[in-house]
Amino acid sequence: MYKRDIQLFNVKTLSPREDTFTQRRHFHQRRLSRTEEELNITDTCLQRHKMASKYITEIAISTSPEREQELRDQGFHMINVNLNQGTSSTTIVYMWFRMGNGEPITRVQFSFTDAMKDDLKKSRFTELPVNLNSGTDGDVIHLWYSSGASPKYNIPIGDLFLTTDENEKATQFKLGWERLPCNLNRGNSRDFITLWLKRKSETYICDVAATISFPEHINLFNEGYIRLDEDLNRDSGGNPIFLWYRQSTEMDGWLTEMNASIDHKQDSSLRKRGFTVVNVNLNEGTSGKPVMVWFKKEGSLPIKALTVTSNNKEDCPYMEAGLILIDKNLNAGNNGMPLYLWYGN
Template sequence: MPSNTDNDCITDITVYIEEGDPTKVKMKEQKLSKDGFIQIPVNLTKRADGYKMYMWYKKGNDKPITNIQFSFSDDMNKGLKEAGYKKVEANLNYKTGGDPLHLWYKRGPSKGESPITDLFVTTEQQAAPQLYQLGWDRLACNMKRGTSASRIFLWVKRREQTYISEIRATAGFQDDANQFQDGFFRVDENTNEGAGGDKVFLWYKLTTNPDEALADLSVSVSEAEGKNLTEQGFQKVSQDLNAGTGGSPINVWYQKKNGSKPIKTFTLIDGPLYKLPCQRAGLQVIDKNLNEGNTGAFQYLCFYQ
């Protein structure tokens, strides 16, 4: 279990691929340690063909990192660059044949973006949804995306408790830079994965004030369900998560209720296999497949209060 006793913030992240001359690999590791980097002791390759890959991070109090994003296509890179994110050059899918996957980070601070104080990595066998109960937040992108290897996820912990204050969704990538610059974070998983159609992504904004937080989320997969949610006082995220697939419109809905328990985080999970562990850990899993009516991967929205 990761430590949560150090109040210093993450100020730098790198990924080192251990390949080639063992002596040179050892020297590089020693240099990283001498420069103040700490290794996360989880091999990110999940392979046995002669190389390993590890994430390293540095702590301090100067220019802390406030957000981490992933990209797995050239289209995703442009908005991150324009919004001032820094790219970690190592391909997290190096030699796997999977999507070229890169980590990006942004230094703050800015309103609602509490600095990141710790990082942790879990494998598929250590999915650990109970980490939400300890104040951790799992980033949605599988770091072995597009491969047959076991899934690997990055978790972050922040200096202050944060809450979800707004949710949006976009189709395509042309507005990414504006979303980032408006203080929104992207959920780095296409809701139309495997279904064709548009590339659709959910976005969220954070706040450290629980009074500004959303209190409930829902999903509609039919016009009748949307009408029912409207009558209950929910507001619709206008972007159809099923756009371009030929299936019925699918929308996310949210609600703010004074005095209700605030939503701390939300994410996407894929496949029914992961629903029960998340529910046991206290997450609310919305039992509506975001690819209802098409041939895409099963995806569910879940949130933690």
Template structure:
């Protein structure tokens, strides 16, 4: 776990020689194997905190070639090390960005979770979970990177995309992509949720919900929710699934997570974190997936 001043650089090691090089260059180690439970290489995340240097404000991951183009075009820095080295899962790469929009808040802390019981504690303490399982399709533990920012921040806007053509535009607008396909295992389009952050409490979202039928859509409309009009099941033949949100009430949303680990579903609920019972892959054979938020 990192702490203190903003993080200015990130790197990854996949072997002992790389560990020695990064240590000699002044990087600090996050001592959690990003391949835990999957075998393969020992893979570690490293960071630097350099006085006077521009802080890192966003971290993303790619697990398909299509995800890389928008990141590269938006001037994200790639760490050219496969986080699944030696295990045969998806080729996962870490990207980071020095942003200057109003939605960019410096990252000062990093943490990695490897079991579901660790996750709700961090979310309740104001950490932000990044959406990519770093063991994606490699079996092993569900591993997630978490960040803590210089100031308390909230989710002020949510969007969704059903292809990769607008990725650069979304990054340029200050959005963070939730790096998990809501259609995972179901075929259809690659569908991703995105969010922008704010330090202004008045701009924060306060409630989220999901509809999987026309009846549920009507109910949420009557209750004053606004719809994100992108079908999160697009191309699968399953139910039409919409995400809904509100900006009314006292509960200010600091983070949301797409949960594909069945062990996490009960852990988040036991911790008192909001858990949406509706499955984002309702009506198809994809991975059962739920949203939790606080």
């Protein structure tokens, strides 16, 4: 019994030199293990950063299952909304996009007339040749995009989504999403389908402009402006008129307030309040009274969102999302479609 106990506790005693060597070996093993763990964490962070730094570099359209599979194999992501939703067409049209580290897409525009196509082509936008209204009697609509970011005005796009109702997802304005006003079912009187986009950086609207002739479009496109793709003289018989805005990430020179006038009394009032007029009559070529848009750059809250819609109801989701209605019909005094501006700070 005594011998067995001695054997149980007969532990070899290390010499000071051996003991020091063992401690060093264990220390280096722990250090190596910790270093590998740190490298793994660093690698994970780099992977996440790499994913976060990707932008949308390509957009595509499919009208057949074969094309869908082809785009899927190429790494495109499908937005699961049929652009022909609500129509009698049997053609299923999907929009796709691909992320990458290449030259980012910074502007997306639509054309629904030949003149709009010509200006976008001359401004070196990339056209997607597929009609987004394929198989319907609606307007022929094409998507165009511009690539290449500039430090000041062209900010990369990081995400896209589609809505099928004019008032759907209005809360997205609060999260920095931009609504492109062109109805992708234009001319169909069916579901109101609009494209929304999210940029990689927070932006502020720093300039607005309006045009009454298509040759003016090229200059504005080249200067980094974005066209609101809805004719403000729609159905009025007047000149095609479009409103434009330009964004920036810079923290000064932004617009803080917008308004509109439909008579000289309102013109005078806005001028006295420090507003600047966009010197284009939005009723040009119609029997209606002059309609002018005004803006102000004094104040602390920048305008981040601007859109046009036929909705001017005070209880609509746009107002719930914090947008401000300019409650003056931009087609005042004629038989055109009533259109209203909304903006958000």
